[in-house]
Amino acid sequence: MRSRTHGLLDALDEAAAEGGPLTITDTGYEGAPEGFRMPHKKPQGGELTLDQTQFNKVIGAIRALAEKANADLKTRFKALRRVNLDPGRIGAVVAAALALFHFEKGRTA
Incomplete structure (x- = not known):
């Protein structure tokens, strides 16, 4: 499996360790640090428990x-649609787009 090297995993894990929110991922982050929550994979030749199934639904x-x-x-x-900016810079673009989106929907404060 190819590991991700952009430092995002470390930053999110550090935030979770400091009492921040947990990070919810898909199963592509197998082996991620403790601060991540991902669905349980069905064991080969086995079944998930009821608790694991409910967790996956949540x-x-x-x-x-x-x-x-x-x-x-x-x-x-x-x-x-096609963002080639580094993760640190795209946040400002998304924040501006989100503000415009809320304005268009009449959800301003």
Whole structure:
């Protein structure tokens, strides 16, 4: 398996260790640090327990909300469809797009 080398895993794990939010991922982050929560994989030739199945459903429901938000932003803002910026710089672009999105939907404070 290819490891990710962009430092994001370390930064998120450090935030979780400091009492920050846990990071919810998909199964592609196998072997990630303690601060990450990912669905349980079905064991080869076995079944998941009821607790593992319920946990996977919760993780899936939470991830679905984030995936929907991401899709909405990418659909509305063409600039977000192919992003080649480093993760540290794209945050400002996404924040601006999100502010415009909320303004268009009448969700301003």
